Amino acid sequence: MEIIVAKSAGFCFGVSNAVKTVNNLLEKQKEPIYTYGPIIHNTQVVDLLASKGVKKINDIDQATPNGHIVIRAHGVTPEIYKKILDKGLILEDATCPYVKKIHNLVREKSEEGYKIIIVGDKNHPEVIGINGWCNNKAYIADTVEDIEGLEPSDEKVCVVAQTTITKEKWVKITTELKKKFKNLLEFDTICSATSRRQNEAEEIAKHVDMMIIIGGKSSSNTQKLYDICKKHCNLTYKIETSGDLPPVDIKKIKKVGISAGASTPDWVIEEVIKK
Numbered sequence: 001m002e003i004i005v006a007k008s009a010g011f012c013f014g015v016s017n018a019v020k021t022v023n024n025l026l027e028k029q030k031e032p033i034y035t036y037g038p039i040i041h042n043t044q045v046v047d048l049l050a051s052k053g054v055k056k057i058n059d060i061d062q063a064t065p066n067g068h069i070v071i072r073a074h075g076v077t078p079e080i081y082k083k084i085l086d087k088g089l090i091l092e093d094a095t096c097p098y099v100k101k102i103h104n105l106v107r108e109k110s111e112e113g114y115k116i117i118i119v120g121d122k123n124h125p126e127v128i129g130i131n132g133w134c135n136n137k138a139y140i141a142d143t144v145e146d147i148e149g150l151e152p153s154d155e156k157v158c159v160v161a162q163t164t165i166t167k168e169k170w171v172k173i174t175t176e177l178k179k180k181f182k183n184l185l186e187f188d189t190i191c192s193a194t195s196r197r198q199n200e201a202e203e204i205a206k207h208v209d210m211m212i213i214i215g216g217k218s219s220s221n222t223q224k225l226y227d228i229c230k231k232h233c234n235l236t237y238k239i240e241t242s243g244d245l246p247p248v249d250i251k252k253i254k255k256v257g258i259s260a261g262a263s264t265p266d267w268v269i270e271e272v273i274k275k
């Protein structure tokens with residue numbers, strides 16, 4: 001059996017940086033170390049860090065003053081920064097620079113009087129964080145149907161993307177927005193690490209009998225990889241660890257493709273390949 005592993009599978013730059021930030025703190029600090037939400041969407045990594053004493057909190061009030069708090073790659077709203085400083089916590093900001101760039105962009109454009117539209121999932125922490133930088137006033141659309149209710153107008157509109165959406169979704173939605181708004185300013189803020197990973201997985205899926213996508217259950221970029229590959233390879237499976245591999249008749253399978261979401265560590269990918 002031939003196994004083709006995507007070169008782009010696994011940790012992206014932003015996730016790798018966030019995990020490194022926590023590991024560096026673990027080496028140096030005695031004070032409590034907190035992460036605001038799970039540091040990445042991967043249970044194995046979060047559990048490993050928890051076993052070393054890293055506490056995951058969802059409310060800043062759960063932390064004790066003088067502790068270190070790591071903001072994950074998804075970023076947060078300005079209100080959260082304020083709460084952290086008011087509480088006397090030591091901030092370790094691992095917001096991915098690509099996400100920070102979107103924060104600055106929406107802040108600047110909303111101050112210039114633009115209506116902000118974010119293409120993405122309104123419940124995703126990255127989108128919630130971005131929205132905070134334009135006073136939580138952005139219109140958030142995840143489908144073409146979501147923008148049907150918007151009235152055409154001459155107002156200045158600026159549209160940005162959640163970093164992990166597909167190019168296909170971006171093109172579909174911005175094409176419709178252009179019909180409604182003459183003064184539309186588009187910023188395709190899809191992360192190149194994401195599109196590279198999606199393109200490579202799609203190419204592999206076209207040429208294999210079975211495709212395996214490895215990633216956390218709540219990882220949206222893993223889900224998107226699965227959706228893309230499923231269009232080309234019917235036997236596409238999304239798994240979290242090697243223990244989730246499906247019981248398939250491997251005699252019928254000559255080629256297997258593997259890719260993994262941005263939060264999947266190398267050792268989890270290795271275990272799947274080995275199995």
Ligand code: SF4
Pocket residue numbers: 012013014015073074096097098099163164191192193194262
């Ligand atoms: S997917 Fe891109 S934007 Fe998101 S954390 Fe990774 S490198 Fe940063």
